[in-house]
Amino acid sequence: MNLKKISFLLILVFINSQVFSASGIKIKKDWFMIDGERFFVKGIGYSNCRPHQQPDSKKIDLAQTENDFKLIKEAGFNT
Structure with missing residues (x-):
């Protein structure tokens, strides 16, 4: 994998983690959790x-x- 791809993936992971942590969205035991409650997509x-x-x-x-x-x-x- 080249450096551009790795950098892009790291940026996506960082952005994704920031959005999830700021919004109260978590993943727990294969479930999306929003403010502690299961969310069915x-x-x-x-x-x-x-x-x-x-x-x-x-x-x-x-x-x-x-x-x-x-x-x-x-x-x-x-x-």
């Missing part, structure tokens, strides 16, 4: 591509994407 994988549309297509419908995020929020996903 409810996340999804998202792509704004529609069926039969290529992922690298530049034809993105902003209104449809905004509606997708509205539905995701209404469904209760938190990450």
Whole structure:
């Protein structure tokens, strides 16, 4: 691994540890803990591509994407 990669990884680890320690987020026994309580991540994988549309297509419908995020929020996903 070259020096740039190692430096980048060390910076990420430092930033990550600062964010977690400042926000009350910890990892304990395979759980995210926020202010001492278990936090269950409810996340999804998202792509704004529609069926039969290529992922690298530049034809993105902003209104449809905004509606997708509205539905995701209404469904209760938190990450």
